[in-house]
Amino acid sequence: MTGDTARPRTADPELACPIAPVVDIVFSRWTTPILWALNEYGRQRFVELERRLTTITAKVLTQRLRQLERDGLVVRTYHPEVPPRVEYEISELGRSLAPLFATLADWSTANLGKVDQARLDYDAQARAGSRRS
Template identity: 45%
Template sequence: MDTGFDLRQHGGVDVFLRDCPTRAVLELIASKWTMLVLVALEDGRPMRFAELRRRLDGVTPKVLTQTLRALEREGVLTRRVHPTVPPRVEYQLTKIGQEVGGLVQSITDWSQANLAAIQAARKEFDERAACEPPEVTAQERA
């Protein structure tokens, strides 16, 4: 399958290659918790860890910490520690974080706008799948 112009010969990146560094960025951005953190911080207001944890219902402290560290490492957000007792830590999107946050917000808006159609398609598929024998692909036959 032709994936378009091959930038490798020109020193560029090709996301379709296994070792392309862009894949790591896409993997991080595509994470459910990353997307939710980006949307939670998208309004530009700094948030504390506990605020984010309450906002992201179901996230564990460990996963939230890992997500925030990964986003900080990639330059998507900043972590600011205020010299208080106990220390107050706030997270805020950087410029590139705001850019990707806007994209993720668009995906969120699209998801909400199309939820009824998606749920109807899911229901139709499940009903059809319950009545039909599973289709066997050529790969499964081999």
């Protein structure tokens, strides 16, 4: 129970970087796929999300959803029914990330190829032995 909702806290390495806190909140592991799924497909139940993000485990999904709920990016609705039913949806605050994600998607389509090419070049150079015998 201790520290369940506590953020891992990556210390203060980001002192030099004003965007570090946001990165910590928005781009920690699994958060982008979850937010994307909630934003794209609307309100969903736990199992729907679990099935959509095929490789996530229930434990981690719970952790991330709690974190996102605590940060106000996701709204959780619990229905105390016979088989419990819980629904998750993106909050207004979470939806305000949309333009950011759009910018990211734009950069992706425009430059991801360049990154791949850079990697090919780098690996070719490395294999050619230009760096260290």
